[in-house]
Amino acid sequence: MRLVVLGLSLSSSWGNGHATTYRALLRALAARGHAVLFLERDVPWYAAHRDLPDPGFCELALYADLADLDRFRARIAEADAVIVGSYVPDGVAVGERARAWTEHVCAFYDIDTPVTLAKLAAGDHAYIAPALIPAYDLYLSFTGGPTLDLIEARYGSPAARPLYCSVDPDAYPALARETRWDLSYLGTYSPDRQPTLDRLLIEPARRAPHLRFAVAGPQYPREIDWPDNVARIEHVPPAAHPDFYAASRYTLNVTRADMIRAGYSPSVRLFEAAACGTPILTDRWEGLETVLAPGTEILPVDAADDVLAVLRGQPEAERRRVAAAARARVLAGHTAAHRAAELEMHLHDAHGRRRNIAAGSRLAEAAAALTGR
Template sequence: MTRPPLRLVVLGLSLSSSWGNGHATTYRALLGAFAERGHAILFLERDVPWYAGHRDLTDPDFCELSFYDDLADLERFRDRIAAADAVVVGSYVPEGVAVGRRVQSWGRGVRAFYDIDTPVTLAKLEAGDHEYLTPDLIRAYDLYLSFTGGPTLRWIEEHHGSPAARQLYCSVDMDAYRAPARAVRWDLSYLGTHSPDRQPTLTRLLLEPARQAPHLRFAVAGPQYPAGIDWPRNVERIEHVAPADHPAFYAASRYTLNVTRADMIRAGYSPSVRLFEAAACGTPILTDRWEGLETVFVPGREILPVDAAGDVLALLEGQPEAERLRVAAGARARVLAAHSAAHRAAELEAHLREAITHNRHVPRDPVRGGTTAGAAMSD
């Protein structure tokens, strides 16, 4: 029997602008594939100047995109939120706690939190920082969708009281990430917004190799890098690469580098969307190490872990071309088999329908808005 389509409302950091954040590309891939499954989506985005000035998607064909000015203006969408089968609030949404409380009050369907920054979020909570989430909101959300898998899911349920924490990794739109035929421009590239905790690894695994091998070519693309960084002459700096240009960027790279934020290394099981994008484009990936990496790609066969500048240079200068291409092909096959946007949209639908079914059988607590059952939905 065919299940009826779902009405989904998402309140996320940004769909319209990929400038300085990885949320937009994540939402675009996931929601595009979710719409292909027949569901209707409304995306609500806070209208803020730093994204308004850098928008690269204003009229998506897979969902309705609307902007709101502030919390008072969000009232315009109260009826839509109430009528939705599910409402998802994302991490780093401006005034996310107040937004979450409104969703808890207005929503009659499943109320979910989508944490695209799970290790950062949990570190902030431990420090008493409730920028966009509080412990009571975790308990009240019917579903906690997490960018981090592994043991963290049980921690969210047992320590923070989530009724159901479920893994929902990032993904890639395989149709959008087809690398064009293009001459190689760089031996090693890196694509990512500057982050102080990533900079030492970027220095060790890209800038130091560049200094030691001036005959090789490198690139670092992304905004917000401070002016004081000493860039070697053979490192090309690119301020921003729009998502539409990512395939061409990867196609121009013999290898690309993945650098993981410190909180995500500590948590493990937190793959970056850049991993899946580069793999989809057929560019082999060098990466730092973190727990759970082997559950995403097979090290040595589908991805190449490196620890120091010497490891990087040994691959750039010594790996046979046939082996380089074999690693790239293995990673792309893995993404096709498990990490495409179509796979992730199917997982999202399964999680939402599980929560819908659960809510039919477990009444909500009228005081705090959550369900009266403290156990996870799978129990």
């Protein structure tokens, strides 16, 4: 297929998790023979931090604004499918143009589904509006479970389907590295995640000064009081993620509040850490067991005592067993190749629905002509 994807960012992983998700998925699509054009809004905060300006697996083009997007109208019209992502600047206007310019399948890929639904409920239509959802042939959702039924029933999507994030196992191998930290966390600052990070990493660090911790990611406020045994790293580019995880005895997964409420919303970092062979401590959310088995493939924790019990008491053999089980589960079902195959299936199904609708319309017109209506 010829695909056009209009997404938040492919060129820069700075301050967003979209880039690594798109990179893994599009590389896997290219390996399956598809040609992809990725259109990215040229904004200064990503321009200053581009770590993949020239991807070899797809064509990347930047556009300055909505008017400049017109340069790609013919490419969008020619594509077999067009996908518009969440958090795209002027996303509603971009989606309306994409829908108007193509007669083929037009899909919305929501990498932030619980956040999107919370914004819609609050009347915030920054990148998707209720009236636009039924116009998309397909709503691809970062979140599975009951949320998919809600998107169809409340907002009128003709087809809401799960498309979780994934990992490229070639880019995220298990490495042998000297341990630098007992527990690490990799993620951009988020106000709703910070209380959990305080409870599950900062508080254990204060109570166990002999252990070593790390928090990597941008945008953390200066006023946070980091204990002396917590290393602060401003940014770890994707190419350095495997080294970061390999240097961590355990790593922590922290979920945004909206995603905990929705459930069934695994983070891309969860799959990446598992692929790298680092055991994961996580907060709890509904649907976790459909991704990794609690207790055997991932370790849920609720408080600092739980974290310290693992860090101080879990035998090394058990730590390695949990890591190996998670890695095997992810490689068996959560790689980018799996997601690319799922996306193909969803797009082909959407093409079939469009053909059936078009055929039904032609039959109705023919019947009306025969009866003189």
